[in-house]
Structure formats: C-alpha cells, structure tokens
Amino acid sequence: MLNPDTKSRLLQKYPLLLDLPIPEMENLVATSSLFKLAAGTVVFDENQPCQGFPLLLSGSIHVIKSAPSGRELQLYSVNPGESCILTSSCLLGHTRYLARGIAKAETELIVLSPLVFNALLSTFTPFRDYIFGLFSERITDLMELISAVAFQKLDQRLALLLLRKSSPILTTHQALADELGSAREIVSRLLKGFGDQGWVKLGREHIEITDQAALKRFVEL
C-alpha cells in the first residue's frame, strides 16, 4: 500500500503512469509497497528467483556479474525512472537472475508483483512501449560492452569510464577495477600513466580530470 506522497513521487519519476486507468492505478497502489535500502544492500543475487519488478524513486542499483575468482564486472546500472531489464527478462522468461544487483547509494524503490507487472504489460500500451524501449536501450549497451571487453584495451576503457563520470571523481581504484572487470593494481598503474601524461590529478579516493580533450583523443584512437 502506497501513501499519497509516495504515489506522487512515483508518478513524477514515471510520468507514463499518469495515463493509467483509475482501477489499475488503484490496484497498483493497493498491492505495492515502498522499500528503503541502505547503500550496499544486495537487491537480488545470482540464481535467485525473481520477486517482482522494481521502480526506482531514488538512489541507483548496479547490476554486476562476478567470477568465481572474485573479480567483478558491472553490466549496467539502474537509475530512477528506468527499469531493470534483467528483472523483466526473468519475469518474462520465468528464469532466475543471473547477476547480482547492489544498491550503490541509499535507494528507495517500489516493487510491483509479477501479477501487476504482467497485467500492466498486457493492458496498458504505454507501459509496454516503455519496457520495450528500455529493453532495446540496454541491449545496445550490452553489445557495446561485449565489444569493449572483447576488443578494447583496458587503458582506453578506463579513460572512457573516467570521461563518463563527472570530474572530481570520488571513488577507489578498486571500484573502478570492478566496473571494468579488472584488477586494482592495473587500474592504479594505468591511472598513474594518465597522471604522468598530465591528463588527471590523483588523490586518495579522488580523481580530477585535468585534460579532458586529451583523454577523449586517447579514447577515439
């Protein structure tokens, strides 16, 4: 059961729901509830069955694949207003999760039951279009990721990752390594290299891009 304030925040992040017919909306409000997750919470894990479909109000969820060796690789992240393609895929294919989801900050989300999710999909065209649209975006992302992992060198991937974050970047080398699916030492070495080139300035949990243009040129190479 969602309270009116939560409902209005939901509609603000997912405006397409504004057009939802009254009875469906009431059903949604009645059967859903708000969850608050602390940063670091494991939202779902590999091999776990899928409980429902998340709508993010705040925070973000990183979807991660991890190797037996302990190394990790970030597949994509879910932000407010978006949806989790992996969950959709689980619900639609009736399979289990094959990656882990972790809340990267304090995160608020509403979980739709599989029933409500399916009902929305089949009766409410805008929702269907929305899900389809996100599916197709994610697939694009995943394919880019595949070609990056398969063909690009780590230095370029790291440079690109830095460019995608907003300059002063407050994070550890380990976290960057996990996003790239590599090891901490390698990232440290490469960052050192970037620093020597004058492209970045390094500090503890702090990376500042000092020559964005050069970094970009390096990525395009």
Next chain:
Amino acid sequence: MLNPDTKSRLLQKYPLLLDLPIPEMENLVATSSLFKLAAGTVVFDENQPCQGFPLLLSGSIHVIKSAPSGRELQLYSVNPGESCILTSSCLLGHTRYLARGIAKAETELIVLSPLVFNALLSTFTPFRDYIFGLFSERITDLMELISAVAFQKLDQRLALLLLRKSSPILTTHQALADELGSAREIVSRLLKGFGDQGWVKLGREHIEITDQAALKRFVEL
C-alpha cells in the same frame, strides 16, 4: 505478397501466427515477400537503418560484431522460428544496427515492414509475448557471453563451443576463432592440445569429439 505455399511454411515455423485474426493475416500476406539469400550474404550491417523484421523459414543468420583490427566475435545466431533481437531493438528504439548479420547457409526469410511489425505488437498479444520471450532469452545469452569473454580462458570457451556443436564438426579453425573473437593460430594450438589429450580427432575442416566427458569436465573446471 506471399504465395499459399510460402504462407503455410511460415505458419509451420511460427505457429503462433495461426491465431492471427483474418484481416491482419491478409494484410501480412499482402504486404510481405519472400527473400532467398545465398550463403555469405550480408543481411544487415553496422550503422545501417533497419528495414523490417525478419521471419526465418530456413537457413540461419549469424550476428557478428567486428573490430577495426579485423577480428570478429559472434553475438548470437538466428534460426527458423526465432527472431532477431537486434532488429527488434532497432525498430523499437528507432536506432541503427550496431552489428552485422550474415546468412550462414542459403536462407529464406520473410520481412515484415516496420508498420506491420508494430501493428502486430500492439494488437496481437501472442506475438508480443513471443517477442518478449525471445528478448529475454537473448539477454540471458548476451550476459553469459559477457561473462565468458571477461572471465573465462579461451581454452574453456573453445571446449564449450565444440560441445555445443554436433560432432563431427565441419568447419575451419578460422571460423571457430571468429565465433570466439580470437585468432586462428590460437584456436589451432588449443585444438592441437585437445587432440594430444585424446579429446578430439582433427582433420581438414573436420573435428570429431572422441571424449565428450573429458571435454565437459574441462569446461566445468
């Protein structure tokens, strides 16, 4: 315009269309046509806009990402009765292709215009479910692929690839390398290794698995 024979073959491969209402079916038959592609034909290429949605009657299409260096990696393949997730994604997201599709054998396919595709999606629930289902399968595949490329060694990936094909495998080392995103020499070397272990017997364009159990054990490792 499809002739009656083609139409019945279409329905055989895609039985869900049997339930399509008469007018939609007539529209589909009237506006579509059958294409025959020779093996090796490029069905679509990177950066090309999407022309329509393919339904395969025979043959198969391999979807490939290729690197500037000339190396390739197979993302997945499309067989009769299946659909091309990448095309769906292009049609739904109104973006361009970001991979190449190649007919791997003589291939017959029917192309639905974007109009018909969208109409089917919004009016015909079974079709929508079908597309969603395939989407979710492919996403699973893509994620597996990512984790294989990122974390697995090539020998294991090669062994798995062999196990997935039916022995005797009639193909060149180069083709295997392209599927894996690697180089021909590496594949030759690894196969030689498998041969020395007594797991396979090698010949020109011919690989026979002689100890499936051992190969499996090696993959599980």
Next chain:
DNA sequence: CAGCCTATGTGACCTTCGTCACAGACACCC
C-alpha cells in the same frame, strides 16, 4: 601522538594471447 585501517604505489614475475612468418598438407581442377 600512537595505532590502525584502508587506499595506493610499485617491482618482479608469469600466463595468456596475439602477431608474424613460414612450412607443410590437403583438395580440387585442368
């Protein structure tokens, strides 16, 4: 300030792959 925890720098070393350069080997066709 001392102690401690975490993040980072760094060198040595190894494995895996990729690249290059050929040498055979097989198949096919005249």
Next chain:
DNA sequence: GGGTGTCTGTGACGAAGGTCACATAGGCTG
C-alpha cells in the same frame, strides 16, 4: 600429374594484464 588455393601446424617473439608481495601514505580514532 602439376598447379593453385585454402587450411593447418609451428616456432619465435612481444604486449597486455594478472598475481604476489610489500612499502608507503592518508585519514580517523582513542
């Protein structure tokens, strides 16, 4: 059979990254 093109085997070599083992350095807390 000889010529030709494709496929395969192989050795040498190098580059990229991963692993290990520490050293060092910030920053927090008692």
